[in-house]
Amino acid sequence: MSEELQPHSPLKAFEDIDNEVAAAKRAYPVDHFRLLVVLEKSLRMRRAALPDSHPEAPVAPPDSLYRSFTDVLERAEDLSETLGTLRERSLTYNTVGLYCRACGKLRTALKYFEKALALDYPDQDARTRLNLSATQSRLGKHLEAMLYASEAAIKLYETITRDLHAKQAYENKDNGVKTGGRSIPSSIIELPVHGSSVAGNDDASGTAEGQAEGSSTSFEDGPPASSSSSDFRERVVLLCTAYQHMAVEYEYTGNASAATNCYEQGLRLIAEHLEEDSTDPHSLAAIMRKGMESVQRGLDARRAGTRGSINEDDKERSLRKVYAARSSSA
Known part of the structure; x- marks a missing residue:
């Protein structure tokens, strides 16, 4: 007689997740997205508990599973193109792209993210650009990845400053207080852009404040719905993520000072x-602090003479060439 499994033993956890998978497969009609969730949960558990060489620790979903869910997602894509709104189509393209990227189909993922971006749907624009940034980075195209991340940051910055200004104008309206752009938190307006992005970029900050001060939008009945605390938090998280993407890509392209500045900006946003x-x-925050420490160690090593210096002007010129090529082909 086999020994009974303990409630919290690893084997019991494997048995439970296997039962979940079996139940999801037996369901009629099959909920494919529920099945995907439990299969991914099973995969994560096995990766965490088993060595890489173990036969039950796969590194990626099998091709048959990929084909099955690709069929489901393609049907969803067809439906969204026929019946869906712009939002639904954008969400579908991004979802398909994320799944393809998780399966290692990077160029296919890139195609879907580009289709989502071409829809020009404002609420998903920044997310789509961050998805493109992460995918281009995995393909080794770090200059392209940095441009997408910086474009996402600019889009988010514009939305956040507009919403903050509108909210402050509404809150001060009853008190007869004139609201100016300088009441917007400084951590929002100090946005590094691609190129020579270092702290104290007065041109970028001045432009940001000028845009806020020049806003003439009026909200007689209240602030816009998009300025709710949950939406604001979500956008700040996305902006921090964009800074983190930019920092990583600046590291790849050798611009350590810009990478450090991006990490500092992101950490200030998180703190505030x-x-x-x-x-x-x-x-x-922990991930960004770890990244900044890594950049600092690299700078210290170069100062100690253990690594050659990097010509950041050459890196900036290369970045501008990529940006110009993308602009001319658009």
Whole structure:
């Protein structure tokens, strides 16, 4: 007689997830997205508990599973193109792209993200550009990845500053207080852009403040719905993620000072606008601090003469060439 499994043993956890998978497969009609969720959960558990060489620790979903879910997602794509709104089509393209990227089909993922971007749907624009940035980075195209990340940051910055200004104008209306752009938090308006992005970029900050001060939008009945606290938090998280993407790509292209500046900007945003657990090693702040420490170690090593210096002007010229090529082909 086999020994009974303990409630919290690893084997019991494997048995439970296998039962979940079996139940999802037996369901009629089959909920393919539910099945995908439990299969991915099973995959993560096996990766965490088993060595890479173990036969039950696969590195990617099998091709048959990829084909099955690709069929489902393609049907969803067909329906969204026929019946869906612009939002639904954008979400579908991004979802298909994310799934393809998770399966290692990077060029296919790129195609779907580009289709989503071509829809020009404002609410998903920044997310789509961040998806494109991450995919281009995995393809080794770091200059392209940096441009997409910086474009996402600019889009988010514009939305956040507009919403903050509108909200402040509405809140001060009853008190007869004249609202200016300088009441917008400085951590929002100090946005590094591609090129020579270092702290104290007065041109970027001045432009941001000028845009806010020049806003003539009036909200007699209240601030826009998009300025709610949950939407604001989500956009700040996305902006921090964009800074993190930019920092990583600046590291790849050798611009250490710009990478450090992006990490600092992201960490300041997190400290001022997000309530994160500072002890969580998986938090965005912890990831950004670790990245900044890595950049600093590289700078210290170069100063000590263990690595050759990097010509950042050459890197900036290369970035501008990529940007010009993309602009001319658009």
